Amino acid sequence: MDQIQNKVKKLDEYQWPQGFFSDGIHAGLRDGLDLGWIYSETPAAAAGVYTTSQFQAAPTKLTKNTINLNHQLQAVVMNSVCANSCTGPQGEADALVMQQAVADKMTIDSNLVGVASTGVIGQYMPMGLITAGIKKLELGDSDKVAHAVMTTDSHAKTISVAADIDGETVIVSGFCKGSGMIHPNMATMLGFVTTDAKIASYELQALLSEHVNDTFNQITVDGDTSTNDMVTVMANGASGVDVAASDEFEAAFHQVLSYLAQEIAADGEGATKLVEANVKHAETKEDAQKIAKQIVGSNLVKSAIFGDDANWGRIMGAIGQTDAKLDVDHVSLWINGIQLVKDSISVNFDEAVVKETLASSKVVIDVDVNVGEASGQAWGCDLTYDYVKINASYRS
Known part of the structure; x- marks a missing residue:
């Protein structure tokens, strides 16, 4: 390659x-x-x-x-x-x-x-x-x-x-x-x-x-x-x-x-950050793609990222909304390389450090769902006040 x-x-x-x-x-x-x-x-x-x-x-x-x-x-x-x-x-x-x-x-x-x-x-x-x-x-x-x-x-x-x-x-x-x-x-x-x-x-x-x-x-x-x-x-x-x-x-x-x-x-309307989700060890590529897109598409996840909030529960919530196969007791999650979740429960992490990295122009979320060998990727952006402003006056 x-x-x-x-x-x-x-x-x-x-x-x-x-x-x-x-x-x-x-x-x-x-x-x-x-x-x-x-x-x-x-x-x-x-x-x-x-x-x-x-x-x-x-x-x-x-x-x-x-x-x-x-x-x-x-x-x-x-x-x-x-x-x-x-x-x-x-x-x-x-x-x-x-x-x-x-x-x-x-x-x-x-x-x-x-x-x-x-x-x-x-x-x-x-x-x-x-x-x-x-x-x-x-x-x-x-x-x-x-x-x-x-x-x-x-x-x-x-x-x-x-x-x-x-x-x-x-x-x-x-x-x-x-x-x-x-x-x-x-x-x-x-x-x-x-x-x-x-x-x-x-x-x-x-x-x-x-x-x-x-x-x-x-x-x-x-x-x-x-x-x-x-x-x-x-x-x-x-x-x-x-x-x-x-x-x-x-x-x-x-x-x-x-x-x-x-x-x-x-360049999403009003966006300040590119959000990338990477999913590994899914059962199928379709499942991995589905999970990744659900993460970057969640308004709660997008809002948390706009607010530099390390609320990993919103990401887990987005993953759980899909019908993709998961090992629900052994999911792991990282934000910009910092692990926040292991075996579906929180690990010790420095909230201030994660908040600082969330202020970056690109936020990368990595998820391991622990059921197979397939991987997937998706991209989105944060949800900001300006998104509403732009679309409230799109025709005027």
Whole structure:
């Protein structure tokens, strides 16, 4: 594993893979960048995962259907401010107009264009501004598109990773938005991954589906799932490097998804701390993942962490809420490496030391449930006064 990781390197700055271009502009939907796109000079193998909400938004459904049709994309156009969700036939028509506007601009088939929207649910798209803005999009190489899709995010979330595969370099880059209404499968987040690797679309889809389960599907901010959200991947093969069955490519791909997932969790609305839960010795991986996510999703745990309170009983309470198999008399628990519980009862620990470590920007909770060999991981954030302030005035 170390040998593989030595061939995978996170780059210091965001870098588009070969053959990809982007732009982000101010189209008039708000102050600042609000419309953007990704464009590949050739059609790319494409894969996607999508919100499980029954009220799946028009652009999300359109992109899903588009990818399922031919498993390729050449462009994705995206906007903030308006989610184009719960907008009925008009919303579906507007998403199609956005798709066709990009196709006409670049003289490509409309079935090669994905659409992504985020923002307020129930509002109709300002199509005059949208279509005029699409005409202004250019083929650049900046990360402005990552800023154009931000809503309550405090910063753009981007990463680029280079993988050395048999002496050749493949780039995997990704950006995402998401801060609130986060509780995948999926949540109010949009993720976009691009790579110049050569890979078949069915392999790309399998890879995405597998690694989303360990990354984006293991984060939570507030327990709410949105209507719009998805992760798409485009692989245009411009590097000429075939990555089928490449461990190095899979490691790079996982690193991109894991990093972006943690960026969303750490940037939860009003959050001051990233919370990581690691569960070991579970009977199954599903049980381990379930326990980890229950811990980071508990409002009582999140509140205690915000208050720097070493109230380990709240964590035990969260674990007990699951239907995962436990050795209830032999559970152990640590916070930032300090053991608080052994054999399901308290051990002697220095309350002041634990309180001090809980003030860190990252809090790691380790749990041993003592019934098997499986492990799991999840990420969340603390619950602060500012979360309520932000969401009480989201539309005003």
